[in-house]
Amino acid sequence: MPKDGGIGASSKRREDVRFLTGVGNYTDDINAHGQAHVFFLRSDVAHGKLNAVDTTTAAAMPGVVQIFTGADFEAVGGMPCGWQVTGKNGEVMQEPKHPVLASEKVRHVGEPIAAVVADTLEQARDAAEAILLDITELPAVIDMKAAVVANAPKVHDDLANNLCYDWGFVEENKAATDKAFLDAAHVTSLELVNNRLVANPMEPRVALGEYSQGTDEHTLYTTSQNPHVIRLLMGAFVLGIPEHKLRVVSPDVGGGFGTKIFHYQEEAFCTFAAKACKRPVKWTSSRTEAFMSDAHGRDHVTKIELALDADNNFTALRTDTYANMGAYLSTFAPSVPTWLHGTLMAGNYKTPLIYVNVKAVFTNTVPVDAYRGAGRPEATFQLERVVDKAARELGVDPIALRRQNFITEFPYATPVAVEYDTGDYHATMDKLEEMGDFSGFEARRKASEASGKLRGLGVNCYIEACGIAPSNLVGQLGARAGLYESATVRVNATGGLVVMTGSHSHGQGHETAFAQVVAEMIGIDESMIEIVHGDTAKVPMGMGTYGSRSIAVGGSAMVRATEKIINKAKKIASHLLEASESDIELKDGAFSVAGTDKSVAWGDVTLAAYVPHNYPLEEIEPGLEETAFYDPSNFTYPAGAYCCEVEVDPETGKVSIERFAAADDFGNIINPMIVTGQVHGGLAQGIGQALLENCAYDENGQLLSASYMDYAMPRADDLPMFSVDHSCQTPCTHNPLGVKGCGEAGAIGSPPAVVNAVVDALRSAGKDVTHIDMPLSPDRVWAAMQ
Amino acid sequence: MYNFEFQKPDTISDAVAALGAEDAQALGGGQTLLPTMKQRLASPKVLVSLKGIAELQGLCMGDDGSMCIGGATNHATVAVEATSYPALAATAAHIGDPAVRNRGTIGGSLANNDPSACYPAAALASGATIVSNSREILADDFFQGMFTTALEEGEIITEVRFPIPEKANYQKFLQPASRFALVGVFVAKFADGVRVAITGASNDGVFRWGEAEETLSTNFSPDALQGLSLSDSDMIADLHGTAAYRAHLCSVMTKRAVMAAN
Numbered sequence A: 001m002p003k004d005g006g007i008g009a010s011s012k013r014r015e016d017v018r019f020l021t022g023v024g025n026y027t028d029d030i031n032a033h034g035q036a037h038v039f040f041l042r043s044d045v046a047h048g049k050l051n052a053v054d055t056t057t058a059a060a061m062p063g064v065v066q067i068f069t070g071a072d073f074e075a076v077g078g079m080p081c082g083w084q085v086t087g088k089n090g091e092v093m094q095e096p097k098h099p100v101l102a103s104e105k106v107r108h109v110g111e112p113i114a115a116v117v118a119d120t121l122e123q124a125r126d127a128a129e130a131i132l133l134d135i136t137e138l139p140a141v142i143d144m145k146a147a148v149v150a151n152a153p154k155v156h157d158d159l160a161n162n163l164c165y166d167w168g169f170v171e172e173n174k175a176a177t178d179k180a181f182l183d184a185a186h187v188t189s190l191e192l193v194n195n196r197l198v199a200n201p202m203e204p205r206v207a208l209g210e211y212s213q214g215t216d217e218h219t220l221y222t223t224s225q226n227p228h229v230i231r232l233l234m235g236a237f238v239l240g241i242p243e244h245k246l247r248v249v250s251p252d253v254g255g256g257f258g259t260k261i262f263h264y265q266e267e268a269f270c271t272f273a274a275k276a277c278k279r280p281v282k283w284t285s286s287r288t289e290a291f292m293s294d295a296h297g298r299d300h301v302t303k304i305e306l307a308l309d310a311d312n313n314f315t316a317l318r319t320d321t322y323a324n325m326g327a328y329l330s331t332f333a334p335s336v337p338t339w340l341h342g343t344l345m346a347g348n349y350k351t352p353l354i355y356v357n358v359k360a361v362f363t364n365t366v367p368v369d370a371y372r373g374a375g376r377p378e379a380t381f382q383l384e385r386v387v388d389k390a391a392r393e394l395g396v397d398p399i400a401l402r403r404q405n406f407i408t409e410f411p412y413a414t415p416v417a418v419e420y421d422t423g424d425y426h427a428t429m430d431k432l433e434e435m436g437d438f439s440g441f442e443a444r445r446k447a448s449e450a451s452g453k454l455r456g457l458g459v460n461c462y463i464e465a466c467g468i469a470p471s472n473l474v475g476q477l478g479a480r481a482g483l484y485e486s487a488t489v490r491v492n493a494t495g496g497l498v499v500m501t502g503s504h505s506h507g508q509g510h511e512t513a514f515a516q517v518v519a520e521m522i523g524i525d526e527s528m529i530e531i532v533h534g535d536t537a538k539v540p541m542g543m544g545t546y547g548s549r550s551i552a553v554g555g556s557a558m559v560r561a562t563e564k565i566i567n568k569a570k571k572i573a574s575h576l577l578e579a580s581e582s583d584i585e586l587k588d589g590a591f592s593v594a595g596t597d598k599s600v601a602w603g604d605v606t607l608a609a610y611v612p613h614n615y616p617l618e619e620i621e622p623g624l625e626e627t628a629f630y631d632p633s634n635f636t637y638p639a640g641a642y643c644c645e646v647e648v649d650p651e652t653g654k655v656s657i658e659r660f661a662a663a664d665d666f667g668n669i670i671n672p673m674i675v676t677g678q679v680h681g682g683l684a685q686g687i688g689q690a691l692l693e694n695c696a697y698d699e700n701g702q703l704l705s706a707s708y709m710d711y712a713m714p715r716a717d718d719l720p721m722f723s724v725d726h727s728c729q730t731p732c733t734h735n736p737l738g739v740k741g742c743g744e745a746g747a748i749g750s751p752p753a754v755v756n757a758v759v760d761a762l763r764s765a766g767k768d769v770t771h772i773d774m775p776l777s778p779d780r781v782w783a784a785m786q
Numbered sequence B: 001m002y003n004f005e006f007q008k009p010d011t012i013s014d015a016v017a018a019l020g021a022e023d024a025q026a027l028g029g030g031q032t033l034l035p036t037m038k039q040r041l042a043s044p045k046v047l048v049s050l051k052g053i054a055e056l057q058g059l060c061m062g063d064d065g066s067m068c069i070g071g072a073t074n075h076a077t078v079a080v081e082a083t084s085y086p087a088l089a090a091t092a093a094h095i096g097d098p099a100v101r102n103r104g105t106i107g108g109s110l111a112n113n114d115p116s117a118c119y120p121a122a123a124l125a126s127g128a129t130i131v132s133n134s135r136e137i138l139a140d141d142f143f144q145g146m147f148t149t150a151l152e153e154g155e156i157i158t159e160v161r162f163p164i165p166e167k168a169n170y171q172k173f174l175q176p177a178s179r180f181a182l183v184g185v186f187v188a189k190f191a192d193g194v195r196v197a198i199t200g201a202s203n204d205g206v207f208r209w210g211e212a213e214e215t216l217s218t219n220f221s222p223d224a225l226q227g228l229s230l231s232d233s234d235m236i237a238d239l240h241g242t243a244a245y246r247a248h249l250c251s252v253m254t255k256r257a258v259m260a261a262n
Ligand SMILES: Cc1cc2nc3c(=O)[nH]c(=O)nc-3n(C[C@H](O)[C@H](O)[C@H](O)COP(=O)(O)OP(=O)(O)OC[C@H]3O[C@@H](n4cnc5c(N)ncnc54)[C@H](O)[C@@H]3O)c2cc1C
Pocket: B025, B026, B027, B028, B029, B030, B031, B032, B033, B034, B050, B071, B072, B094, B095, B096, B097, B100, B103, B104, B105, B106, B107, B108, B109, B111, B112, B116, B117, B118, B119, B151, B155, B156, B157, B158, B178, B179, B180, B181
């Protein structure tokens, strides 16, 4: 029987009522009295010396309030980077200055050079057209390998070269890994590209800065996944505003996918300008600006090698990756190709020796940072592609090769510094074999052949690290932040609750799922619980939502705070019931004395807390409000197995996805419907990466895919009906809910399944194709077949 | 968008008069023009909407049996009402999305002559006549390279007359992002011969594939196309396909169009 409430119930998403009826409150819906608008004049060259910015004519244009250039920000801090990576030989990464508005040089198309604040946006645009720029174009640094050769033009003149860092992991394993390759019975190697993507949340970024002269308080409304982090980064590092004078609000946010984690120049600008102009200042990104200024994702070029012994056991893995940082270091950029990527290279396999080398490179492109999956899709893609290639080279069944090398004993310490607490990879593969109806594949392949199509089946596994992350561990790894989460549970006199969580929902359904957990713990109806997030003035502290951390870390903080509430409520109940506290039981929203019929309702206890006439005042304080901070002791490790069946039109190269199945182990599940939706969305994005999406630059650094005319987003009719299962559950061993997180799995696990399937299809037609780089657009597939 | 004046006349002559003003431009469905204006890439001083002119709306059958479509008729209307020319109705039904089809007009599409648009292929393959406020122009003379047509400044397409072929079909291979035609081939078989028009492929915009027309005129079957191919020297090469790929698709789509027409 499906439950109709609490943990495990597919409660309908309460927030959808406002989203679907057009009464949500997004940042762009907020307008402040007297607000002015800013238009950013952005560079249209990728690399150039900025000789002069002449705003004289523009400043005199109608409606102009003030025009800002890089010079106005010289006294202000630059955009901070939140993670410092240390390279192979102990050298700290090169960290360039990142100004709010360009000064001295422009370093990518889209970099803001000047900001015009005017009464209306059109007036600001008019004036921006009258700004005279004097830029001497310089050769653009685009290709990563060319960027790191000696004497390559430098993106940052004050750095030694374009290499941000050269990271080796685990350095102590290198010699042994190299030796294992010499001893191997078989080595499979593969060079591949993990294509650059643009996140494209439906809602573009927006910032509205306000300043109160009376109280010297700043408020920033922004489309952020982590308002407290923005408050800290912008307040402490950019503008020098103490946190108690700065409020950051992220109301309803229409999708983030990682790109709204980071602190952006436009946020700092609007906050700064509101004070300078004595008017609220608002910016709403156009879609064109989003393509040129939202942090991009992925963009790795990798060589991976897998060594096997004569029995097809994996003996070693070695990778060599170039990771594009873009022109500047976005907030968490250095962590993505390193700690979120290298640590996952073991995948689901007991490969004893692994060595990962990553060279992070500056280029004249938009900064690259975390995008749904962040590092883990890159790890999974290369690993699952090379395993597939090895199976084909060895003539063994790709599933059997994987199963043979699965990790089966937990906890399992990988050679890449993480410990998987629990998992059962055979279980998800068994489930997948059933869902994928592999035994019927040959018949389906014949049917496709009869209609002139090639059919292929691709299978892969994945593992990821979620629930980011133990603060002390990430501190050692270079994070300049803690990664706990906080929650405050405030019970009102009449029994309703407000949960203030540092997690941020931008589409994930927290308001529903979080309420289910608290409802279950207390035994009251979900409708009595309100989830509040996204406002530093309401929520004490928060690290925000990314890395599939919300339920695992934010949910755990909420559980801890609710436990404190229940403990205190029991004390009050024991007083009211004149019984010993240890005899008090909470069930279905009522406190009772064990073994008796004496009970008191939840509402009576909460009322007593605020109207403490009959109350143990000498023992406890009135009121019922508790806060907890939860810092996880390990990552969580969701894992699973995916399969994809494609049809390829051999005449045109067009790939169509006929079937797709995903068997995931997310540990315990709070709301199965929401989890299914998260997987669907992730699969759509992963399939988008595999077949459609391609953020491309030409050799001069012009963005070729700067609109939806050229950047192909997945549409509903590009996707099949997904078959999704999450019944294989090995609960996380170290958080109170036993949950692992599900937000990124689909995007991590699906690209290799698609590519494996297409390669399989082509080989069925006798084509000797071992790899095609994503996206597998018709022209690329056709070219590969020629 | 820059400021502009907006006019919505209800007769062709008023529209022509209004278009006589400096920097005046006709507005059909605005599906191309408005985004361009929003990006400040176009800056007409006067926009003359053709949507209020009753004569420019709708479909009818001409005395010579051709299908006449008013210059400001939207794609959705053609998709539903061009029942006597099913291949044309199907072409209209696959332009853009419902919003685009309910705004975009045949006159706007032909006047714009986007190298990847669908209607130009239909008009050229059908041997349509483009009727303006001042003259009649044969499709063969109308299209003069990407975004270029025979239209003079201020000239309005008032009607398009499509002779109805015995058999016809349009095959559109989608550009994955825009879903315009990466290559689109319209094949029309008339009593006196076959016409094949290709969009999306060439740097010169929509064109007729003479060799294929000749062969198909004697043998209207996909097999007749065996071994025929187009040179890739003038083909478009971009993010979505090389010139060679486009040349290849021209053959594939032509073959499929013939197959579907039969
Ligand atoms: C999302 C999207 C997808 C699309 N997909 C496709 C597709 O798949 N295939 C396709 O073929 N097209 C596609 N289009 C284009 C669309 O079909 C329109 O036909 C096209 O934009 C022009 O028609 P319009 O009526 O909107 O013209 P407008 O944008 O109003 O005008 C375009 C030009 O034509 C001129 N003009 C307009 N009407 C006349 C007239 N009667 N006489 C003379 N000049 C005139 C205008 O002055 C302007 O220069 C798409 C458009 C969009 C926005």
